[in-house]
Amino acid sequence: MYHPLDALFDLQRALDARLDSDWLRGTTAGTGAFPPINVFQQGDGLVAIFEVPGINRTDLEIQAKDNAIRITGKRAITYPEGVSVHRRERRTGSFDRTLTVPMQIDANGIRAEYRDGVLALFIPRAESDKPRTIRIN
Amino acid sequence: MSPQELQVQQKREVEKQQESTVPARTFMPTTDIYETESALTVVLEMPGVDKSNVDISVEAGILTIEGRLDFSKYQDMQPVYTEYNIGHYRRSFSLSSKIDQSKIGAEMADGVLTITLAKAEEAKPRRIRVG
Numbered sequence: 507m508y509h510p511l512d513a514l515f516d517l518q519r520a521l522d523a524r525l526d527s528d529w530l531r532g533t534t535a536g537t538g539a540f541p542p543i544n545v546f547q548q549g550d551g552l553v554a555i556f557e558v559p560g561i562n563r564t565d566l567e568i569q570a571k572d573n574a575i576r577i578t579g580k581r582a583i584t585y586p587e588g589v590s591v592h593r594r595e596r597r598t599g600s601f602d603r604t605l606t607v608p609m610q611i612d613a614n615g616i617r618a619e620y621r622d623g624v625l626a627l628f629i630p631r632a633e634s635d636k637p638r639t640i641r642i643n
Numbered sequence: 644m645s646p647q648e649l650q651v652q653q654k655r656e657v658e659k660q661q662e663s664t665v666p667a668r669t670f671m672p673t674t675d676i677y678e679t680e681s682a683l684t685v686v687l688e689m690p691g692v693d694k695s696n697v698d699i700s701v702e703a704g705i706l707t708i709e710g711r712l713d714f715s716k717y718q719d720m721q722p723v724y725t726e727y728n729i730g731h732y733r734r735s736f737s738l739s740s741k742i743d744q745s746k747i748g749a750e751m752a753d754g755v756l757t758i759t760l761a762k763a764e765e766a767k768p769r770r771i772r773v774g
Contacts, residue, residue: 514667517717518730524722540649544728546720553720557727559673559688559754581649585677589684593676595686599649623690623754 533606541577541599541625550636552629554605559623560596566625570613575603575627610635651726657733664753672710672732672756680768683740687757694751699758701742707735708756741766 541556580600610632672687692710710732746761
């Protein structure tokens, strides 16, 4: 029987299998830089997903040029005055990260969705980069 | 304060007390906890979790938070490069002061859950005068 939790496990294994794969060919600084990036193929295009919890959409800036996409922003955390802090694991600060993808993209066609602290960029492949079927006469 | 650069915090997996029947991994939300005279506030990062998929319970002095991730949107995507894994979230804390169960507030914004636990009357600190 199909179980949704098995589906999650399969997805987790698929994500693990691609951890720091060489698909980006070293064009993007790897793990450690914030925000963490996952890149997926979806149809002809790509989807880049970033986890940026606690960051207001107005504090996120996305720029695209050629095949490079730059994400900048900051996270501020404020505590009410006069509190005693028991545990502080969340971090504040700014970030600036550029994702360079190894294909020609349609930078004007990029669509961004931000929901529940997750930023998804839907990146269409450039028409000129799509494979052509060549007929044999 | 000088601007500081954000670093990725590796996700920590929940250490299971019992082995679960399903193999999927569950992660611990990054958490801040602070206290005022009247309340305890717990702030948890659960990116990707919708507020309708959050469960909060206080039982026998243990606060448990669960967040279920909707991963259906990943269905037609093939990963080509990844830096993090995804999954459901769970974390528990034992509460040091008595909580008024009827006054637990929760709100969610940008993947961050803020829980406000009002302290029960008898748990509020009393000022003691030196006579």
